[in-house]
Amino acid sequence: MKLQTKRAYNFNAGPSALPISVLEKAQLELVDFRGTGMSVMELSHRSKAYEVVHNQAISNLRELLSIPENYEVLFLQGGASLQFSMIPMNFLQPGKQAAYVMTGSWSEKAFKETALFGEAYQAASTKEDKYRSIPKHDELQYKQDDAYVHITSNNTIYGTEWKEYPNTGDVPLIADMSSDILSRPIDVSKFALIYAGAQKNLGPSGVTVVIIRKDFLEQANTNIPTMLKYSTHSKNNSLYNTPPTFGIYMLGEVLNWARELGGIEAIAELNEKKAKLIYDAIDSSEGYYIGHAEKDSRSLMNITFNLKEEELEKKFLEQAKQEGFVGVNGHRSIGGCRVSTYNAVPYEACKAFSDFMVKFQKENN
Template sequence: MKRALNFNAGPTALPEAVLKIAEKEWLNYKGTGMNVMEMSHRSKPYEEINTQAQALLRKLLNISDDYEILFLQGGASLQFTMLPMNLLEEGKKGYYALTGSWSEKALKEAKKIGDAEVVASGKDNNYTTIPKLTDLDSLENGSYLHITSNNTIYGTQWNDIPSNLNLPLVADMSSDILCRPIDVNSYGLIYAGAQKNLGPSGVTVVILKKDLLERSKDSLPSMLDYRTHAKNDSLYNTPPTLAVYLLKLVLEWADSIGGAEALETMNKQKAALLYNEIDESNGFYSGHAEVSSRSLMNVTFTLNSKELTDAFLSEAKELGFTGLNGHRSVGGCRASIYNAVPLEHVEKLAQFMKDFRTR
């Protein structure tokens, strides 16, 4: 079978090595005679999967014991609500930096819970750049500052993370977690849907500083209280067992190839191939993001006309490329080159872009 050249924005490609292991263990996971989906989440084999996944994530991102690692459901979209429900203190503000649609949605949900305010926005520039955060020392009476570290629709990414804050930094890292090393200690909370860099859809990772758990109120519904999941090792209710199992396999794969440092090297190489083709095309391809804000994960660009765009996407589809359509809100084209997208596939796309432009 010929594998697709998968550039979908999410869910997206999984490492082929991971899929082969899952295929091998599909009917009989480690001698249990069952698929992971069939076994009890209270069983020893599954508890080991859960524990190993947490340990691998802790190793790969150098997460200290000061943080809880939670495996939740509901995607990053539920975290838009769960975050302010737990961390937004009465009489204080949640501050938000707007860099695209997902940060807008996070702000919208926070406003339903309490007082939320925009501190910086790239909206006036059509989100082509990450806005500058100035006068952060003047952020008074704040519960947290929220950023979206990578913006899939617009192809921008934070490169200079806010530091020396007098309030916790919170980040939605759904589309760039583990694409490069990060200093987890700079954050109070990180959340990420798994379906771009960590595994399949269905599980959401939350990395939470333990002292922030004190903010959660007893009046919260149990399932929306971070303390519930922390106390029960993410096993309070039936977890998405297959998704957590595949998450573990992806983390094992990442560890085997050298971890976050090796992934960063590979991701920079992949991104450079496409950005170089855009920059050398003399305007045939136009990148959406300004150079200083370009994403390692989502390369967004347009062609000079709808007819050219349609022809580009049609020919690409015939050659086995999938997922190159830009988001419906901005149009154009987008190549999502997450960790599991092989370098060879990106090389083929860069060559196709060059050939199409030449013709």
């Protein structure tokens, strides 16, 4: 049985759209997973049937992101928010400091958590300009003996994204890539640790991917709770305790879909085209739509903007909802409008929204 073809234009910031083919396959396998007579949710995480799912997901991620052999791939729980604590617990050694580049609400939250475990400071911040941009590399002020430098690669609330990552040399670079991982090629070797919640580009909520360089892992603190040690999960192939098996299964199927689409280069090309549709509608509106992010910092995943008048904006959001566009309201902390164009959001949805923007302006000018 196929899913109904009537689908919403899903622009939610997360959990976000999933590929329809992945949902249909999950539907077919839900009751009897590959002849086991059980759902994947019912399989033992120690079983051979699940082991294949688990290891294939890791293998696919390695292939798609070109992850070097000297990196571990972990599947954890607790979302990116738990990583805000786990990172300093593991890597902020006594007598060291951690440098945080402040580009939005999530870097603020990560910084706040780190201060509970040791000394942290802001290496740069664009808060005074309402987080409209990403700091220039030469504006970053960090020290060569820092424990690490932390960045947030894409900022869902403000719609900004690092176009090029800083080269921090011998200082370990850590990145929260929750909202743009797998959206474009990255050089994993630039980073000591990458983490990402799955619910934007990788799958459903409940799984957190961690990519960690082995020599960095070896430097971790040991006097912390067992479940909060990266080494616990590394030594046990992320199977120390029961992992979120269904989420990992779905993540693996999303990665299969990405491979069939042509891999990360094809995905990046499509994402550029999708975002351009909406940015073009903003830029050609002569100030009717006002983008939040500076042009050189614009996100390909989260497009944020306001209308020139508050009442018009309310009307726009209400009409967008009536037209079947879901998740267009901006984050509750800043308001406005936000269109999240993650990997699984079809080009046709972005085209439909771009056309709606043009039409709304003509009818309400």
